[in-house]
Amino acid sequence: MGQFNFFEIEKQSENRMATVYLNGPDARNSMVWDFWKELPELVDYLEQDESIKCVVIASKKKSFSVGLELNEFGEKFGDIIQGATADKRMQFLKLIQDMQSGFIRMMNSPIVFLGAVHRHCIGGALDLICACDIRLAAKDASVSLRETKVAIVADMCSLNRLPGIIGQGNTRLMAFTGADYDAQKCKEMGLFSEIYEGQEELHKQAQSMANEIAANPxxxxxxxxxxxxxxxxxxxxxxxxxxxxxxxxxxxxxxxxxxxxxxxxxxxxxxxx
Incomplete structure:
Protein backbone atom coordinates (compact mmCIF):
# COMPACT_ATOMS: atom_id res chain seq x y z
CA MET A 1 0.00 0.00 0.00
CA GLY A 2 1.10 3.61 -0.46
CA GLN A 3 0.81 3.80 -4.25
CA PHE A 4 -1.96 6.14 -5.31
CA ASN A 5 -3.08 7.44 -8.69
CA PHE A 6 -4.46 10.77 -7.47
CA PHE A 7 -2.15 11.52 -4.55
CA GLU A 8 1.60 12.10 -4.33
CA ILE A 9 2.97 11.69 -0.82
CA GLU A 10 6.17 13.23 0.51
CA LYS A 11 6.98 12.20 4.08
CA GLN A 12 9.31 14.14 6.33
CA SER A 13 9.71 11.49 8.99
CA GLU A 14 12.33 13.48 10.90
CA ASN A 15 9.74 16.26 11.33
CA ARG A 16 6.85 13.85 11.88
CA MET A 17 4.78 15.35 9.08
CA ALA A 18 3.94 14.73 5.44
CA THR A 19 2.73 16.66 2.42
CA VAL A 20 0.08 15.15 0.16
CA TYR A 21 -0.10 16.70 -3.31
CA LEU A 22 -3.27 16.39 -5.37
CA ASN A 23 -2.11 14.82 -8.61
CA GLY A 24 -5.12 14.47 -10.89
CA PRO A 25 -4.97 13.73 -14.62
CA ASP A 26 -5.34 17.37 -15.71
CA ALA A 27 -3.72 20.69 -14.85
CA ARG A 28 -6.60 21.85 -12.66
CA ASN A 29 -6.87 18.63 -10.64
CA SER A 30 -10.42 17.64 -11.53
CA MET A 31 -11.63 15.12 -8.95
CA VAL A 32 -11.95 11.99 -11.05
CA TRP A 33 -13.12 8.73 -9.48
CA ASP A 34 -9.61 7.89 -8.25
CA PHE A 35 -9.84 10.81 -5.81
CA TRP A 36 -13.06 9.59 -4.21
CA LYS A 37 -12.00 5.94 -4.16
CA GLU A 38 -8.52 6.62 -2.77
CA LEU A 39 -9.15 9.33 -0.16
CA PRO A 40 -10.25 6.98 2.67
CA GLU A 41 -7.40 4.63 1.72
CA LEU A 42 -4.99 7.57 1.91
CA VAL A 43 -6.07 8.45 5.45
CA ASP A 44 -5.72 4.80 6.49
CA TYR A 45 -2.22 4.70 4.99
CA LEU A 46 -1.13 7.90 6.75
CA GLU A 47 -2.47 6.70 10.10
CA GLN A 48 -0.50 3.46 9.83
CA ASP A 49 2.68 5.52 10.20
CA GLU A 50 2.45 6.54 13.85
CA SER A 51 5.24 9.06 13.40
CA ILE A 52 3.02 11.24 11.17
CA LYS A 53 1.17 13.81 13.27
CA CYS A 54 0.42 16.55 10.75
CA VAL A 55 -0.30 16.49 7.00
CA VAL A 56 -0.36 19.34 4.48
CA ILE A 57 -2.73 18.88 1.52
CA ALA A 58 -1.62 20.96 -1.46
CA SER A 59 -1.16 20.92 -5.22
CA LYS A 60 1.83 21.50 -7.50
CA LYS A 61 -0.45 21.98 -10.48
CA LYS A 62 -2.09 25.04 -12.00
CA SER A 63 -4.96 24.92 -9.50
CA PHE A 64 -5.64 23.35 -6.14
CA SER A 65 -8.70 21.62 -7.61
CA VAL A 66 -11.79 22.49 -9.64
CA GLY A 67 -13.83 19.76 -7.95
CA LEU A 68 -15.84 16.80 -9.24
CA GLU A 69 -15.23 15.74 -12.85
CA LEU A 70 -18.89 15.80 -13.88
CA ASN A 71 -18.50 14.18 -17.31
CA GLU A 72 -16.70 11.12 -15.97
CA PHE A 73 -19.09 10.88 -13.04
CA GLY A 74 -22.14 10.92 -15.33
CA GLU A 75 -20.64 8.33 -17.67
CA LYS A 76 -19.62 6.03 -14.84
CA PHE A 77 -22.74 6.24 -12.68
CA GLY A 78 -25.48 7.58 -14.94
CA ASP A 79 -27.57 4.40 -14.73
CA ILE A 80 -27.54 4.61 -10.91
CA ILE A 81 -28.18 8.36 -10.77
CA GLN A 82 -31.18 8.10 -13.09
CA GLY A 83 -32.38 4.73 -11.84
CA ALA A 84 -36.15 4.48 -11.57
CA THR A 85 -36.42 1.76 -8.93
CA ALA A 86 -35.88 1.75 -5.20
CA ASP A 87 -32.97 -0.63 -5.71
CA LYS A 88 -31.16 1.90 -7.90
CA ARG A 89 -31.91 4.71 -5.43
CA MET A 90 -30.36 2.61 -2.67
CA GLN A 91 -27.27 2.08 -4.83
CA PHE A 92 -27.01 5.82 -5.38
CA LEU A 93 -27.37 6.46 -1.64
CA LYS A 94 -24.54 3.98 -1.00
CA LEU A 95 -22.41 5.73 -3.65
CA ILE A 96 -22.88 9.12 -1.98
CA GLN A 97 -22.01 7.66 1.41
CA ASP A 98 -18.88 6.03 -0.01
CA MET A 99 -17.81 9.38 -1.47
CA GLN A 100 -18.38 11.06 1.89
CA SER A 101 -16.31 8.49 3.75
CA GLY A 102 -12.90 10.02 2.98
CA PHE A 103 -13.91 13.37 4.44
CA ILE A 104 -15.34 11.67 7.51
CA ARG A 105 -12.10 9.76 7.95
CA MET A 106 -10.14 13.03 7.82
CA MET A 107 -12.39 14.72 10.35
CA ASN A 108 -12.16 11.82 12.78
CA SER A 109 -8.45 11.13 12.28
CA PRO A 110 -5.96 11.97 15.05
CA ILE A 111 -3.81 13.54 12.32
CA VAL A 112 -3.99 17.33 12.00
CA PHE A 113 -4.70 18.28 8.36
CA LEU A 114 -3.72 21.61 6.80
CA GLY A 115 -5.25 22.63 3.48
CA ALA A 116 -3.00 24.86 1.32
CA VAL A 117 -5.02 26.45 -1.51
CA HIS A 118 -3.93 28.31 -4.61
CA ARG A 119 -5.99 29.36 -7.63
CA HIS A 120 -9.23 27.39 -8.02
CA CYS A 121 -10.88 25.69 -5.04
CA ILE A 122 -14.30 24.69 -6.30
CA GLY A 123 -17.05 22.34 -5.13
CA GLY A 124 -15.45 19.12 -3.94
CA ALA A 125 -12.19 20.97 -3.32
CA LEU A 126 -14.00 23.20 -0.83
CA ASP A 127 -15.39 20.04 0.78
CA LEU A 128 -11.82 18.77 1.08
CA ILE A 129 -10.47 21.85 2.86
CA CYS A 130 -13.55 21.94 5.10
CA ALA A 131 -12.52 18.49 6.31
CA CYS A 132 -9.11 19.94 7.19
CA ASP A 133 -8.37 21.43 10.60
CA ILE A 134 -6.58 24.54 9.30
CA ARG A 135 -6.78 26.29 5.92
CA LEU A 136 -4.16 28.54 4.33
CA ALA A 137 -4.15 30.21 0.90
CA ALA A 138 -2.14 32.04 -1.72
CA LYS A 139 -3.55 35.45 -2.56
CA ASP A 140 -4.70 34.18 -5.99
CA ALA A 141 -7.05 31.61 -4.41
CA SER A 142 -10.66 31.64 -5.61
CA VAL A 143 -13.24 29.60 -3.71
CA SER A 144 -16.74 28.57 -4.73
CA LEU A 145 -19.45 26.43 -3.21
CA ARG A 146 -20.39 25.77 -6.83
CA GLU A 147 -22.89 22.94 -6.46
CA THR A 148 -25.89 25.29 -6.55
CA LYS A 149 -24.92 26.45 -10.03
CA VAL A 150 -24.65 22.86 -11.31
CA ALA A 151 -28.05 21.76 -9.94
CA ILE A 152 -26.73 19.81 -6.92
CA VAL A 153 -27.39 20.19 -3.21
CA ALA A 154 -23.85 20.02 -1.81
CA ASP A 155 -23.69 16.66 -0.06
CA MET A 156 -20.06 16.00 0.81
CA CYS A 157 -18.84 18.28 3.58
CA SER A 158 -19.20 22.01 2.97
CA LEU A 159 -22.82 22.59 4.04
CA ASN A 160 -22.16 20.57 7.18
CA ARG A 161 -18.76 21.97 8.19
CA LEU A 162 -18.80 25.54 6.89
CA PRO A 163 -21.31 26.93 9.44
CA GLY A 164 -18.90 26.03 12.22
CA ILE A 165 -16.00 27.62 10.32
CA ILE A 166 -17.43 30.81 8.79
CA GLY A 167 -20.88 31.05 10.43
CA GLN A 168 -24.40 30.53 9.11
CA GLY A 169 -24.63 33.87 7.34
CA ASN A 170 -21.50 33.45 5.25
CA THR A 171 -22.31 29.81 4.55
CA ARG A 172 -25.74 30.76 3.23
CA LEU A 173 -24.17 33.51 1.12
CA MET A 174 -21.75 31.07 -0.50
CA ALA A 175 -24.30 28.27 -0.84
CA PHE A 176 -27.19 30.26 -2.31
CA THR A 177 -25.07 32.23 -4.77
CA GLY A 178 -22.54 29.60 -5.82
CA ALA A 179 -20.30 32.59 -6.56
CA ASP A 180 -16.51 32.90 -6.54
CA TYR A 181 -14.88 34.47 -3.48
CA ASP A 182 -11.28 35.65 -3.44
CA ALA A 183 -8.71 34.82 -0.80
CA GLN A 184 -9.08 38.08 1.12
CA LYS A 185 -12.85 37.75 1.37
CA CYS A 186 -12.48 34.15 2.51
CA LYS A 187 -9.99 35.22 5.17
CA GLU A 188 -12.44 37.87 6.39
CA MET A 189 -15.10 35.15 6.61
CA GLY A 190 -12.74 32.95 8.64
CA LEU A 191 -12.19 30.24 6.02
CA PHE A 192 -8.45 30.97 5.68
CA SER A 193 -6.21 31.65 8.66
CA GLU A 194 -3.39 33.17 6.61
CA ILE A 195 -2.78 34.39 3.04
CA TYR A 196 0.61 34.26 1.29
CA GLU A 197 2.04 35.90 -1.79
CA GLY A 198 2.14 32.88 -4.08
CA GLN A 199 2.13 29.11 -4.38
CA GLU A 200 5.77 28.62 -3.43
CA GLU A 201 5.52 30.77 -0.30
CA LEU A 202 2.22 29.08 0.59
CA HIS A 203 3.76 25.62 0.49
CA LYS A 204 6.81 26.77 2.43
CA GLN A 205 4.73 28.36 5.19
CA ALA A 206 2.25 25.48 5.33
CA GLN A 207 5.09 23.02 5.88
CA SER A 208 6.63 25.30 8.49
CA MET A 209 3.32 25.43 10.36
CA ALA A 210 2.98 21.64 10.08
CA ASN A 211 6.46 21.24 11.57
CA GLU A 212 5.51 23.50 14.47
CA ILE A 213 2.34 21.51 15.11
CA ALA A 214 4.07 18.13 14.80
CA ALA A 215 6.67 19.16 17.38
CA ASN A 216 3.94 18.95 20.03
CA PRO A 217 3.05 15.68 21.79
Whole structure:
Protein backbone atom coordinates (compact mmCIF):
# COMPACT_ATOMS: atom_id res chain seq x y z
CA MET A 1 0.00 0.00 0.00
CA GLY A 2 1.10 3.61 -0.46
CA GLN A 3 0.81 3.80 -4.25
CA PHE A 4 -1.96 6.14 -5.31
CA ASN A 5 -3.08 7.44 -8.69
CA PHE A 6 -4.46 10.77 -7.47
CA PHE A 7 -2.15 11.52 -4.55
CA GLU A 8 1.60 12.10 -4.33
CA ILE A 9 2.97 11.69 -0.82
CA GLU A 10 6.17 13.23 0.51
CA LYS A 11 6.98 12.20 4.08
CA GLN A 12 9.31 14.14 6.33
CA SER A 13 9.71 11.49 8.99
CA GLU A 14 12.33 13.48 10.90
CA ASN A 15 9.74 16.26 11.33
CA ARG A 16 6.85 13.85 11.88
CA MET A 17 4.78 15.35 9.08
CA ALA A 18 3.94 14.73 5.44
CA THR A 19 2.73 16.66 2.42
CA VAL A 20 0.08 15.15 0.16
CA TYR A 21 -0.10 16.70 -3.31
CA LEU A 22 -3.27 16.39 -5.37
CA ASN A 23 -2.11 14.82 -8.61
CA GLY A 24 -5.12 14.47 -10.89
CA PRO A 25 -4.97 13.73 -14.62
CA ASP A 26 -5.34 17.37 -15.71
CA ALA A 27 -3.72 20.69 -14.85
CA ARG A 28 -6.60 21.85 -12.66
CA ASN A 29 -6.87 18.63 -10.64
CA SER A 30 -10.42 17.64 -11.53
CA MET A 31 -11.63 15.12 -8.95
CA VAL A 32 -11.95 11.99 -11.05
CA TRP A 33 -13.12 8.73 -9.48
CA ASP A 34 -9.61 7.89 -8.25
CA PHE A 35 -9.84 10.81 -5.81
CA TRP A 36 -13.06 9.59 -4.21
CA LYS A 37 -12.00 5.94 -4.16
CA GLU A 38 -8.52 6.62 -2.77
CA LEU A 39 -9.15 9.33 -0.16
CA PRO A 40 -10.25 6.98 2.67
CA GLU A 41 -7.40 4.63 1.72
CA LEU A 42 -4.99 7.57 1.91
CA VAL A 43 -6.07 8.45 5.45
CA ASP A 44 -5.72 4.80 6.49
CA TYR A 45 -2.22 4.70 4.99
CA LEU A 46 -1.13 7.90 6.75
CA GLU A 47 -2.47 6.70 10.10
CA GLN A 48 -0.50 3.46 9.83
CA ASP A 49 2.68 5.52 10.20
CA GLU A 50 2.45 6.54 13.85
CA SER A 51 5.24 9.06 13.40
CA ILE A 52 3.02 11.24 11.17
CA LYS A 53 1.17 13.81 13.27
CA CYS A 54 0.42 16.55 10.75
CA VAL A 55 -0.30 16.49 7.00
CA VAL A 56 -0.36 19.34 4.48
CA ILE A 57 -2.73 18.88 1.52
CA ALA A 58 -1.62 20.96 -1.46
CA SER A 59 -1.16 20.92 -5.22
CA LYS A 60 1.83 21.50 -7.50
CA LYS A 61 -0.45 21.98 -10.48
CA LYS A 62 -2.09 25.04 -12.00
CA SER A 63 -4.96 24.92 -9.50
CA PHE A 64 -5.64 23.35 -6.14
CA SER A 65 -8.70 21.62 -7.61
CA VAL A 66 -11.79 22.49 -9.64
CA GLY A 67 -13.83 19.76 -7.95
CA LEU A 68 -15.84 16.80 -9.24
CA GLU A 69 -15.23 15.74 -12.85
CA LEU A 70 -18.89 15.80 -13.88
CA ASN A 71 -18.50 14.18 -17.31
CA GLU A 72 -16.70 11.12 -15.97
CA PHE A 73 -19.09 10.88 -13.04
CA GLY A 74 -22.14 10.92 -15.33
CA GLU A 75 -20.64 8.33 -17.67
CA LYS A 76 -19.62 6.03 -14.84
CA PHE A 77 -22.74 6.24 -12.68
CA GLY A 78 -25.48 7.58 -14.94
CA ASP A 79 -27.57 4.40 -14.73
CA ILE A 80 -27.54 4.61 -10.91
CA ILE A 81 -28.18 8.36 -10.77
CA GLN A 82 -31.18 8.10 -13.09
CA GLY A 83 -32.38 4.73 -11.84
CA ALA A 84 -36.15 4.48 -11.57
CA THR A 85 -36.42 1.76 -8.93
CA ALA A 86 -35.88 1.75 -5.20
CA ASP A 87 -32.97 -0.63 -5.71
CA LYS A 88 -31.16 1.90 -7.90
CA ARG A 89 -31.91 4.71 -5.43
CA MET A 90 -30.36 2.61 -2.67
CA GLN A 91 -27.27 2.08 -4.83
CA PHE A 92 -27.01 5.82 -5.38
CA LEU A 93 -27.37 6.46 -1.64
CA LYS A 94 -24.54 3.98 -1.00
CA LEU A 95 -22.41 5.73 -3.65
CA ILE A 96 -22.88 9.12 -1.98
CA GLN A 97 -22.01 7.66 1.41
CA ASP A 98 -18.88 6.03 -0.01
CA MET A 99 -17.81 9.38 -1.47
CA GLN A 100 -18.38 11.06 1.89
CA SER A 101 -16.31 8.49 3.75
CA GLY A 102 -12.90 10.02 2.98
CA PHE A 103 -13.91 13.37 4.44
CA ILE A 104 -15.34 11.67 7.51
CA ARG A 105 -12.10 9.76 7.95
CA MET A 106 -10.14 13.03 7.82
CA MET A 107 -12.39 14.72 10.35
CA ASN A 108 -12.16 11.82 12.78
CA SER A 109 -8.45 11.13 12.28
CA PRO A 110 -5.96 11.97 15.05
CA ILE A 111 -3.81 13.54 12.32
CA VAL A 112 -3.99 17.33 12.00
CA PHE A 113 -4.70 18.28 8.36
CA LEU A 114 -3.72 21.61 6.80
CA GLY A 115 -5.25 22.63 3.48
CA ALA A 116 -3.00 24.86 1.32
CA VAL A 117 -5.02 26.45 -1.51
CA HIS A 118 -3.93 28.31 -4.61
CA ARG A 119 -5.99 29.36 -7.63
CA HIS A 120 -9.23 27.39 -8.02
CA CYS A 121 -10.88 25.69 -5.04
CA ILE A 122 -14.30 24.69 -6.30
CA GLY A 123 -17.05 22.34 -5.13
CA GLY A 124 -15.45 19.12 -3.94
CA ALA A 125 -12.19 20.97 -3.32
CA LEU A 126 -14.00 23.20 -0.83
CA ASP A 127 -15.39 20.04 0.78
CA LEU A 128 -11.82 18.77 1.08
CA ILE A 129 -10.47 21.85 2.86
CA CYS A 130 -13.55 21.94 5.10
CA ALA A 131 -12.52 18.49 6.31
CA CYS A 132 -9.11 19.94 7.19
CA ASP A 133 -8.37 21.43 10.60
CA ILE A 134 -6.58 24.54 9.30
CA ARG A 135 -6.78 26.29 5.92
CA LEU A 136 -4.16 28.54 4.33
CA ALA A 137 -4.15 30.21 0.90
CA ALA A 138 -2.14 32.04 -1.72
CA LYS A 139 -3.55 35.45 -2.56
CA ASP A 140 -4.70 34.18 -5.99
CA ALA A 141 -7.05 31.61 -4.41
CA SER A 142 -10.66 31.64 -5.61
CA VAL A 143 -13.24 29.60 -3.71
CA SER A 144 -16.74 28.57 -4.73
CA LEU A 145 -19.45 26.43 -3.21
CA ARG A 146 -20.39 25.77 -6.83
CA GLU A 147 -22.89 22.94 -6.46
CA THR A 148 -25.89 25.29 -6.55
CA LYS A 149 -24.92 26.45 -10.03
CA VAL A 150 -24.65 22.86 -11.31
CA ALA A 151 -28.05 21.76 -9.94
CA ILE A 152 -26.73 19.81 -6.92
CA VAL A 153 -27.39 20.19 -3.21
CA ALA A 154 -23.85 20.02 -1.81
CA ASP A 155 -23.69 16.66 -0.06
CA MET A 156 -20.06 16.00 0.81
CA CYS A 157 -18.84 18.28 3.58
CA SER A 158 -19.20 22.01 2.97
CA LEU A 159 -22.82 22.59 4.04
CA ASN A 160 -22.16 20.57 7.18
CA ARG A 161 -18.76 21.97 8.19
CA LEU A 162 -18.80 25.54 6.89
CA PRO A 163 -21.31 26.93 9.44
CA GLY A 164 -18.90 26.03 12.22
CA ILE A 165 -16.00 27.62 10.32
CA ILE A 166 -17.43 30.81 8.79
CA GLY A 167 -20.88 31.05 10.43
CA GLN A 168 -24.40 30.53 9.11
CA GLY A 169 -24.63 33.87 7.34
CA ASN A 170 -21.50 33.45 5.25
CA THR A 171 -22.31 29.81 4.55
CA ARG A 172 -25.74 30.76 3.23
CA LEU A 173 -24.17 33.51 1.12
CA MET A 174 -21.75 31.07 -0.50
CA ALA A 175 -24.30 28.27 -0.84
CA PHE A 176 -27.19 30.26 -2.31
CA THR A 177 -25.07 32.23 -4.77
CA GLY A 178 -22.54 29.60 -5.82
CA ALA A 179 -20.30 32.59 -6.56
CA ASP A 180 -16.51 32.90 -6.54
CA TYR A 181 -14.88 34.47 -3.48
CA ASP A 182 -11.28 35.65 -3.44
CA ALA A 183 -8.71 34.82 -0.80
CA GLN A 184 -9.08 38.08 1.12
CA LYS A 185 -12.85 37.75 1.37
CA CYS A 186 -12.48 34.15 2.51
CA LYS A 187 -9.99 35.22 5.17
CA GLU A 188 -12.44 37.87 6.39
CA MET A 189 -15.10 35.15 6.61
CA GLY A 190 -12.74 32.95 8.64
CA LEU A 191 -12.19 30.24 6.02
CA PHE A 192 -8.45 30.97 5.68
CA SER A 193 -6.21 31.65 8.66
CA GLU A 194 -3.39 33.17 6.61
CA ILE A 195 -2.78 34.39 3.04
CA TYR A 196 0.61 34.26 1.29
CA GLU A 197 2.04 35.90 -1.79
CA GLY A 198 2.14 32.88 -4.08
CA GLN A 199 2.13 29.11 -4.38
CA GLU A 200 5.77 28.62 -3.43
CA GLU A 201 5.52 30.77 -0.30
CA LEU A 202 2.22 29.08 0.59
CA HIS A 203 3.76 25.62 0.49
CA LYS A 204 6.81 26.77 2.43
CA GLN A 205 4.73 28.36 5.19
CA ALA A 206 2.25 25.48 5.33
CA GLN A 207 5.09 23.02 5.88
CA SER A 208 6.63 25.30 8.49
CA MET A 209 3.32 25.43 10.36
CA ALA A 210 2.98 21.64 10.08
CA ASN A 211 6.46 21.24 11.57
CA GLU A 212 5.51 23.50 14.47
CA ILE A 213 2.34 21.51 15.11
CA ALA A 214 4.07 18.13 14.80
CA ALA A 215 6.67 19.16 17.38
CA ASN A 216 3.94 18.95 20.03
CA PRO A 217 3.05 15.68 21.79
CA UNK A 218 0.94 13.43 19.57
CA UNK A 219 -1.27 12.33 22.45
CA UNK A 220 -2.09 15.99 23.14
CA UNK A 221 -2.81 16.80 19.49
CA UNK A 222 -5.17 13.84 19.39
CA UNK A 223 -6.89 15.01 22.57
CA UNK A 224 -7.25 18.61 21.34
CA UNK A 225 -8.83 17.45 18.07
CA UNK A 226 -11.11 15.09 19.97
CA UNK A 227 -12.31 17.94 22.20
CA UNK A 228 -12.87 20.35 19.31
CA UNK A 229 -14.84 17.74 17.37
CA UNK A 230 -16.91 16.98 20.47
CA UNK A 231 -17.76 20.67 20.89
CA UNK A 232 -19.32 20.82 17.43
CA UNK A 233 -22.60 19.50 18.83
CA UNK A 234 -22.32 19.85 22.61
CA UNK A 235 -22.72 22.68 25.11
CA UNK A 236 -19.73 24.33 26.83
CA UNK A 237 -20.71 22.64 30.10
CA UNK A 238 -20.80 19.22 28.42
CA UNK A 239 -17.43 19.98 26.86
CA UNK A 240 -15.89 20.88 30.20
CA UNK A 241 -17.10 17.61 31.69
CA UNK A 242 -15.70 15.70 28.72
CA UNK A 243 -12.26 17.32 28.85
CA UNK A 244 -12.14 16.77 32.64
CA UNK A 245 -12.68 13.04 32.09
CA UNK A 246 -10.13 13.06 29.25
CA UNK A 247 -7.40 14.64 31.35
CA UNK A 248 -8.25 12.50 34.38
CA UNK A 249 -7.56 9.50 32.15
CA UNK A 250 -4.73 10.69 29.88
CA UNK A 251 -2.91 13.70 31.38
CA UNK A 252 -0.13 11.66 32.99
CA UNK A 253 1.50 10.59 29.72
CA UNK A 254 5.18 9.85 29.06
CA UNK A 255 5.38 13.23 27.34
CA UNK A 256 3.91 15.01 30.36
CA UNK A 257 6.49 13.34 32.59
CA UNK A 258 9.23 14.32 30.12
CA UNK A 259 8.00 17.92 30.30
CA UNK A 260 8.22 17.90 34.09
CA UNK A 261 11.74 16.48 33.98
CA UNK A 262 12.84 18.97 31.33
CA UNK A 263 11.40 21.86 33.34
CA UNK A 264 13.37 20.82 36.39
CA UNK A 265 16.54 20.35 34.34
CA UNK A 266 16.03 23.61 32.44
CA UNK A 267 16.16 22.02 28.99
CA UNK A 268 13.82 21.53 26.06
CA UNK A 269 11.55 18.49 26.35
CA UNK A 270 11.99 15.65 23.87
CA UNK A 271 8.53 14.27 23.19
CA UNK A 272 8.06 10.66 22.11
CA UNK A 273 4.47 10.49 20.94
Missing amino acids: GIVLKGVKEQLNYMADHTPEEGLKYVAVWNAAFLDSEDFRELQAAFKERRRPVYRS
